[in-house]
Amino acid sequence: MKPPMHIAKEKDTAAIGFPLVPENDQQAVTLSKMKDLQSSMRSLMVMLDNCTKCGNCAKQCHSYLGTEDYFNFPAARAELMRRIYKRYFTWVGRTFGRFAGAEDFDDETLNKWLTYFYQCNECRRCAQFCPFGIDTAEVTIAARHILSELGLMPKFMQGIAANMEKTGNNMGIPIPAILDCAEFMEDEMLEETGLSIKIPIDKPNSDILYIPSSADFFTNIDTMIGAAKLFHYLGVNWTISSNILEAANFGLLFNLNVMREHNERLKTAAGAVGAKLVIQGECGHGWRAAKMYTEGSNGPVDFEIIHILEYCAQHLEKLPLKKLPMRVTLHDPCNYARAGEIIEQPRAIIRACVTEFVEMTPNRENNFCCGGGSGILMDEMMEIRMKLGKKKAEQVSALGKLDYLAMPCSICKAQIPAVMKHYGIDNLSMGGVMDLVGKAMILGKN
Amino acid sequence: MLFFIGQVFPYLAVGVFIVGMIWRVGKWLRVPVPFQLTLSPAPVTISSRFGKVCGELLLFPSLWCGDRGLWLWAWLMHVSLAMVIGGHIVGISSIGLQFMDIGFTAGQSLALSALMGTSSGVVMLVALIILLYRRTAVPEIKRLSDPADYFDLLLILAIVVSGLHMRMTSLNVDLMAIRAYLGGIISFHPIPIPKEWIFVSHFFLVNVLLIYIPFSKLVHFAGSIVNQSMLVAPAPVYPSPIKTNSANVSAKVRLWEGGNSQ
DSSP states (O other), X not given: OOOSSOBOOHHHHHHTTOOOOOHHHHHHHHHHHHHHHHTTOHHHHHHHHOOOOXXXXXXXXXXXXXXXXXXGSHXXXXXXXXXXXXXXXXXXXXXXXXXXXXXXXXXXXXXXXXXXXXXXOOOOHHHHHOTTOOOHHHHHHHHHHHHHHTTOOBHHHHHHHHHHHHHSSTTOOOHHHHHHHHHHHHXXXXXXXXXXXXXXXXXXXXXEEEEOOGGGGTTXXXXXXXXXXXXXHHTOOEEEOTTOOOOOOTHXXXXXXXXXXXXXXXXXXXXXXTOSEEEEOSOHHHHHIIIIIHHHHHOOOOSEEEEHHHHHHHTGGGSOBOOEEEEEEEOOOHHHXXXXXXXXXXXXXXXXXXXXXXXXXXXXXXXXXXXXXTTOOOGGGHHHHHHHTHHHHHHHHTTOSOSEEEOOSHHHHHXXXXXXXXXXXXXXXXXXXXXXXXXXXXXXXX | OHHIIIIIHHHHHHHHHHHHHHHHHHHHHHSOOOSOOOOSSOOOSHHHHHHHHHHHHHHOHHHHHHOHHHHHHHHHHHHHHHHHHHHHHHHHHHTTOGGGGGTOOHHHHHHHHHHHHHHHHHHHHHHHHHXXXXXXXXXXXXXXXXXXXHHHHHHHHHHHHHHHHHXXXXXXXXXXXXXXXXXXXXXXXXXXXXXXXXXHHHHHHHHHHHHHGGGSGGGHHHHHHHHXXXXXXXXXXXXOOOOOGGGHHHHHHHSOOGGGOO
């Protein structure tokens, strides 16, 4: 079995601190890493021990529904690790073997892991529908962590980790380019409103540190402009740090030590500008990593961390908004609706910004993932990604004519337009929620 | 052999069950939860968190939302199991006369007891057969299932069938002798097991099940509570509350350790 994505080369994984483990040692290292995780992460053992194989998750997983590949059925995916766990870590598995569902580690084990744990979007929808609350994303996170410790990771993840290490953003944008882009957006806003609205970079003594998604500096500039207009109108003292231009934390998606480094960068950057409030931009897993993992991996945090949509919703009453004549729906990013408590805020904001808001079905915490989540946006996986997005296309096409699809997450913003095109849904513009705020806000000459 | 099955094995089984469960659950609880797994929208107060976990335990709302057919049979199976366990505890001690306490006559109490016991047993039998059928009929579940998954169902089915057999043909079984025997077991003065073969097999299989539970997926009744509790944990608050000395312990536990060990 050949994994569907490009695997990072040996010298590249070594360059980011994950030298390839020789094939002969792979089994021993895998088992020792599994043991480490079992003794440091309660979720893993509990979730491997308690599946009754009722199969309720099959119909809830967009990955299985889209690909119809048995190993993308959440229980079967978790089973890839569960069988090894039973064989080497439970006496029932050691004694009764296949009878009890135990399986030997063999040549195919790691290839299967690479193939299928990278077709899970870690969206947690299975946890929502599992009667025991088994969260396959926990198993996926553990498996990807182990694979990366063996020096096995997609080229895509390795490239992002290398860029993050070098520049603090996943696209590897150097400081001059950041300043350039900020100036370009300032000019745009000046032209539109006649006002000098700043996007301050590395401004010392700022009260607020804003962490956008780096894509907001290139492909999704309307999201950045929306946030800048909001800060401008509220008259707050804010800045962006060139050391952490990226809310996304790809460490969560392939190696937990890398995640910890990135969270440390967040703490350092906030300290450097003196911010007491860190606001995270429109990025799904970045939000989860910052909110749910910073304290656990990096110890106590002495500043507040909130999300731009929470912040905007808090100040919504004050904003000079004029409703745009549009029919709009919202795609709830998984990491907001199931892992980050951001459910009603984007709805309140959209209702204030447009004339007609419609819900897709299912929605909120039951929404289906876009199919790009957990950083599997590799081009070489395009065919699989389109299958993973099939449910999303069905949900959107069921709504009839729409003007705008709001998807406040950079990964959704990269994945959904490709999905819509693939399934022939056109005449629909797509973007973030802050984009709408920026457009609906009356500032200056508008 | 009968001495072993009647006077030794029951104690062994209960001992293994209790120690096994403590060991199994203790093994989970010893491991820290480095990161909150809060599944939103999460309940905010302690009582609503408790309510959510108990609600899941009693009514299986997740299954209801996902698959109504599975919910029906799984729920009926577990409810009738609870009825049967409750019936054994109450019914054996008072031989079907328990409803006299709430104003029924002896005859009515016996009839009601028999009706409830038999109907619970029959419902459980039907539900188990349907769940077994489902395991073989749904292709992905069939592929997922191991021999052990069928063994679980067949073991419980055998217990239900032998139990129902005694009830349906209760004239042939000396209930008073069985009651005296069980009384002896419970009061730690075991007497020889009555030579009612159907009872001996029923009782033996129950003991096998008790031993089997802590080491199999049947442990899910306890695992579910441990797992659900993680999903309803409150999300971290920032800035982090200032740690007092007593809170330092939890700060240490929360620190990520596994990823660091080489």
